Amino acid sequence: xxxxxxxxxxxxxxxxxxxxxxxxxxxxxxxxxxxxxxxxxxxxxxxxxxxxxxxxxxxxxxxxxxxxxxxxxxxxxxxxxxxxxxxxxxxxxxxxxxxxxxxxxxxxxxxxxxxxxxxxxxxxxxxxxxxxxxxxxxxxxxxxxxxxxxxxxxxxxxxxxxxxxxxxxxxxxxxxxxxxxxxxxxxxxxxxxxxxxxxxxxxxxxxxxxxxxxxxxxxxxxxxxxxxxxxxxxxxxxxxxxxxxxxxxxxxxxxxxxxxxxxxxxxxxxxxxxxxxxxxxxxxxxxxxxxxxxxxxxxxxxxxxxxxxxxxxxxxxxxxxxxxxxxxxxxxxxxxxxxxxxxxxxxxxxxxxxxxxxxxxxxxxxxxxxxxxxxxxxxxxxxxxxxxxxxx
Amino acid sequence: xxxxxxxxxxxxxxxxxxxxxxxxxxxxxxxxxxxxxxxxxxxxxxxxxxxxxxxxxxxxxxxxxxxxxxxxxxxxxxxxxxxxxxxxxxxxxxxxxxxxxxxxxxxxxxxxxxxxxxxxxxxxxxxxxxxxxxxxxxxxxxxxxxxxxxxxxxxxxxxxxxxxxxxxxxxxxxxxxxxxxxxxxxxxxxxxxxxxxxxxxxxxxxxxxxxxxxxxxxxxxxxxxxxxxxxxxxxxxxxxxxxxxxxxxxxxxxxxxxxxxxxxxxxxxxxxxxxxxxxxxxxxxxxxxxxxxxxxxxxx
Numbered sequence: 001x002x003x004x005x006x007x008x009x010x011x012x013x014x015x016x017x018x019x020x021x022x023x024x025x026x027x028x029x030x031x032x033x034x035x036x037x038x039x040x041x042x043x044x045x046x047x048x049x050x051x052x053x054x055x056x057x058x059x060x061x062x063x064x065x066x067x068x069x070x071x072x073x074x075x076x077x078x079x080x081x082x083x084x085x086x087x088x089x090x091x092x093x094x095x096x097x098x099x100x101x102x103x104x105x106x107x108x109x110x111x112x113x114x115x116x117x118x119x120x121x122x123x124x125x126x127x128x129x130x131x132x133x134x135x136x137x138x139x140x141x142x143x144x145x146x147x148x149x150x151x152x153x154x155x156x157x158x159x160x161x162x163x164x165x166x167x168x169x170x171x172x173x174x175x176x177x178x179x180x181x182x183x184x185x186x187x188x189x190x191x192x193x194x195x196x197x198x199x200x201x202x203x204x205x206x207x208x209x210x211x212x213x214x215x216x217x218x219x220x221x222x223x224x225x226x227x228x229x230x231x232x233x234x235x236x237x238x239x240x241x242x243x244x245x246x247x248x249x250x251x252x253x254x255x256x257x258x259x260x261x262x263x264x265x266x267x268x269x270x271x272x273x274x275x276x277x278x279x280x281x282x283x284x285x286x287x288x289x290x291x292x293x294x295x296x297x298x299x300x301x302x303x304x305x306x307x308x309x310x311x312x313x314x315x316x317x318x319x320x321x322x323x324x325x326x327x328x329x330x331x332x333x334x335x336x337x338x339x340x341x342x343x344x345x346x347x348x349x350x351x352x353x354x355x356x357x358x359x360x361x362x363x364x365x366x367x368x369x370x371x372x373x374x375x376x377x378x379x380x381x382x383x384x385x386x387x388x389x390x391x392x
Numbered sequence: 393x394x395x396x397x398x399x400x401x402x403x404x405x406x407x408x409x410x411x412x413x414x415x416x417x418x419x420x421x422x423x424x425x426x427x428x429x430x431x432x433x434x435x436x437x438x439x440x441x442x443x444x445x446x447x448x449x450x451x452x453x454x455x456x457x458x459x460x461x462x463x464x465x466x467x468x469x470x471x472x473x474x475x476x477x478x479x480x481x482x483x484x485x486x487x488x489x490x491x492x493x494x495x496x497x498x499x500x501x502x503x504x505x506x507x508x509x510x511x512x513x514x515x516x517x518x519x520x521x522x523x524x525x526x527x528x529x530x531x532x533x534x535x536x537x538x539x540x541x542x543x544x545x546x547x548x549x550x551x552x553x554x555x556x557x558x559x560x561x562x563x564x565x566x567x568x569x570x571x572x573x574x575x576x577x578x579x580x581x582x583x584x585x586x587x588x589x590x591x592x593x594x595x596x597x598x599x600x601x602x603x604x605x606x607x608x609x610x611x612x613x614x615x616x617x618x619x620x621x622x623x624x625x626x627x628x629x630x631x632x633x634x635x636x637x638x639x640x641x642x643x644x645x646x647x648x649x650x651x652x653x654x655x656x657x658x659x660x661x662x663x664x665x666x667x668x669x670x671x672x673x674x675x676x677x678x679x680x681x682x683x684x685x686x687x688x689x690x691x692x
Contacts, residue, residue, distance in 0.1 A: 069488075116677050123428045124676060126488075127627055131669030134620055138666050260616075264492055271489045315507055317500035324497025328490045331479050335486035 005351040015352060043175035044247070049289045050182035051244045054189045056270040056281035058236030061193050063267075064276035065202065066229045067209030068117060072129030073237045074262035075136035076106045080238025081245035081258070085153040086146060095158040095246055099185070102242040103235040110234025114227035121212075133260040140253040152252030156245055182243045186282070189236045194278050196232070205229055237266075268327060274337025283338050291326065295319040395530030400653040401646060406537035406606065408645020409544035411668075413599030414615075414622030415629065415637035416551060417592030422631050423568035424588035427476065427487050431494035433619025435471070435593050436600030437612060439464040441502045443601050444514050444610045453515045457601045461594045468593025469586040477585065502612050511609035518605065540602045547595055548638050554591075555634065564588060568632070617665045621648070624672040644668040 008015045038046075055077055062068050083102035087093040113132065117125050140147045147153070160166035160177035167173045196202050204225050207215035216222045245251050256262060265288075273284025296319045298304075299312040312318060334341040414432060421429045429435075443460035447453040471494065480487045503509070518524075518539035525532040555561035566574045567584045575581050603618060604610045625644050629636025644667075652664040659667060 069485075116673070120676060123422075123631070124627065126428070127623055127669075128673055128676060130620060130623075131666070131673050134617075134669055135663075135666045138663050142663065260620075264496070268489065268492065275485070315504045316509075317504050320500035321497055321504055324493045324500065327493035328475060328479075328497070331482075331486040331490040331493070335479070335483045335489075 005348055007351045007353055009353050018350070038172070038176070040171045040175040043172070043179045045289065045293075047175070047179045047182045047243070047247050049285045050179070050186045051240050051247065052266075052269055052289065053282045053285035054182075054186045054240040054243075055237055055266045056273065056284055057186075057189050057193055058233045058240065059266050059270045060273075060275065060277075060281050061196070061236065062229060062233040063270065064280070065197055065205045065209060066226060067121075068114075068226060068230065069122065069126045070129040070230075070233075071126050071260070071263050071267060072113075072132035073234075073266050074258055074260060075132040076110060076234040076237035077241035077244065077262060077266070078136050078140070078258035079106050079109060079234075080241030081251050082140065082147055082153075082241075083238070084242040084245050085156055085251040088156055089148075089153045090146075095156075096161075099239060099242050102238045106238025106241075107231040107235040111227050111231035113234070114230030117230060118223055118226055130260065130263075133263045137253040137258055140258070147251070147253070150253060152250055152254075154250035156249050156251070158246040178243070178247055182247070185239050185243055189239065190278065190282075192232070192236070197278065201225070272327070272330060272337055274339030274341075277337065277339040277343075280337055280339045287338060288323075292319060292323060295322045298322075396653065397650075398529045398531035398533075400649045402531060402533045402537055403653075404646035404649030405642060406540045406645070407649060408625075408642035409541045410599050410602050410606070410618060410641075411622045411625045411645055412638045412641030413544050413547060413602065414596050414619060415626040415641045416548060416634060417594075417596040417599070418623060418626040419629065419631060419634060419637045420551075420564075420588050420592040420595070422626070424564065424585050425472075425476065425480065427480070427484075427491065428623070429589075429592065430488065430491040431471070431498060432592065432596050433615035433622070434495050434498040435464065435467055436596035436603075437610075437615040438498050438502050439467070439593070439597030440514075440600030440604045440610050440614075441506060441508075443597075444512055444604065445506060447515050448512075453517055457517065457598065460601060461597045464597025464600075465590040465594040468596075469590035471593070472586050472589035473582075476589070477582070499612055499616075508611070511607075511611040514604040514608060514610050516605050516608065517601070520608075536605060540606060543598065543602060544638070547598055548634065551591070551595070551634060560584075560587065621645075621665065621668040624668040627672055628675055644671065647671060 008018070055073065058076075059070060059073050062070055062073075080102040083105050084095060084098040087098040087101060088095055113129070117128060120128060141149055144150070157174075158178060158181065159168035160173060164177060164180075166177050197205070204215065204220040207218060207220050208222055208225050212222055244257065248255070257265070269284040269288045270281055271284070272288055273280030273282065299309070299318060330337075336344075414436065417432050417436075418429060421427060421432070439460045442463050443453070443456040446456035446459060451459070475490055475494070476487055479490050506512075516536060518536040520536055524535040526535075526538075527533075553561075555565060563574070563579045563584050564587065566577065566579055567581055567588075571581060574584075599622075600615060603614055607614060621644060622641065625641040626637050627640075628644065629638075629640035648664055648667045651659045651667050663670075
């Protein structure tokens with residue numbers, strides 16, 4: 001006998017109860033770091049996860065919703081980092097004010113990149129963005145009087161302002177403050193992406209993704225949608241980069257996150273979580289970070305038998321190999337990512353019946369005058385001489 | 393002056409020959425299955441490591457290179473059959489991600505297998521003494537640079553003969569031009585695609601050995617930047633023409649060499665590797681399907 005899922009109407013009290021329960025679980029998970037006493041490195045890990053999630057979310061907006069593939073978001077990530085670093089280091093700005101500037105600059109550059117990207121799609125677009133990723137560290141090294149070249153810019157600290165009540169001299173408090181900043185940016189990014197996607201603009205984006213020509217025929221301004229999405233996505237990646245540079249406390253072109261590997265990492269995190277899913281990037285970042293952390297510590301785990309230790313001795317990179325295998329395996333099992341998989345599983349348990357856009361009794365029924373429905377007299381059908389603004 | 397020019401030309405031609413070898417593989421795969429094989433460079437790197445290991449322990453270097461090409465062929469065919477094809481039936485995007493997974497995995501696999509932490513010396517395939525060059529117009533054309541160019545031309549020529557003169561090549565062209573109708577004509581599409589991936593990886597493996605020969609060593613990151621330039625070459629050549637890949641590869645190699653040589657301040661070593669990507673950026677702005685590519689018509 002086949003298991004029948006529980007069917008719930010969208011917007012019914014049961015549905016709302018489920019939503020509230022889900023929200024409470026998430027709120028608990030999000031707030032528990034503040035309830036428990038965390039160590040500085042635990043706050044650091046959470047900060048890294050939030051940064052990764054924001055970068056992946058920026059990519060999700062671009063790839064998941066408009067179908068423009070970018071393997072170059074490390075460039076925007078780095079641009080955000082360097083904007084913050086240069087403004088702080090050379091111009092003595094306070095870190096908080098550099099965030100909007102970094103976002104604006106990245107938005108501008110993103111739109112500029114988005115314009116040539118209009119003519120390209122698929123593999124061609126991915127190569128152009130890849131060129132961007134490859135170019136960024138080279139440019140940083142080239143303009144070394146601005147960026148500090150290979151030495152980079154160091155000593156970038158973001159001390160908690162006095163109104164937070166956090167002590168700037170305390171390591172844990174500094175880490176907590178940075179986590180709050182990262183979480184704020186992540187929530188901001190989530191809200192921006194969510195509101196975009198759930199709006200008219202979002203439907204236009206999805207239409208562009210699914211069939212560009214058809215979208216244009218339906219009246220979507222394809223060029224504007226594509227370039228502006230590119231810009232917003234770049235701005236979010238730049239914000240992530242801004243927080244990242246504060247977490248690293250230094251900007252250096254050798255940092256792997258600014259190279260093509262960073263771009264690949266963001267892409268992979270997004271795919272793990274689930275393409276075109278709002279929660280996907282957050283879940284992806286959490287899972288990636290924890291799996292990576294676990295596999296990195298794997299060679300020193302005590303419960304492995306001795307010959308495994310002997311085999312692993314001197315062999316680096318186990319973590320990357322395990323991760324790459326898991327990624328390929330995931331593409332076999334669930335190319336739609338973890339959130340996509342969870343949704344499919346969840347649908348077998350609970351099926352939410354979507355509410356039609358307008359309930360039937362809400363639809364205004366036009367009052368028809370009898371004359372409107374009366375059959376047209378025959379003589380009117382016979383073509384009459386064209387009047388003003390005549391029929392085509 | 394002319395000697396400088398010739399010197400940049402000779403250096404660029406051998407760098408370009410390597411781009412061409414990898415680009416040939418990319419084009420063969422793209423024609424067959426429409427995927428950009430992100431792992432092409434890393435598969436070549438793994439093959440080159442095998443050649444290094446064999447030649448370092450037992451075999452003469454040329455034998456090792458042939459075995460490594462055969463290994464590359466097998467690797468490509470297995471990857472197509474085991475990973476690319478099953479995933480491709482689900483989603484094209486997932487194939488790209490899986491190929492990126494392969495890139496990361498294989499890149500980590502080579503040092504994992506051979507426990508290498510630093511570049512390992514690679515025995516040269518060609519005479520490599522400081523005096524091994526011919527002088528043309530005051531420029532030194534080293535034997536190894538000539539050798540790499542000749543190897544590339546031989547591989548490209550063999551591939552051309554295969555595609556144009558053999559039944560297998562005919563089948564491969566048929567699958568490339570119309571994958572739906574090819575099986576109706578009795579062509580075993582699956583086998584043809586495996587062959588395509590195998591040939592592509594074999595060409596890449598030879599390319600990897602050439603890179604190792606010119607560098608004089610092997611290391612895991614040796615193919616990364618070269619792969620990007622090779623992708624640019626494949627794209628410049630239009631992604632569906634073997635001749636285009638060869639010409640574009642050589643062209644990009646020469647342009648990179650000349651650019652870095654004549655404009656040491658503007659381009660210099662920092663931007664040399666990115667020059668081909670900048671060029672492809674500009675070319676794609678004006679010709680979205682590359683220099684030799686055929687226009688794609690899309691029906692809605």
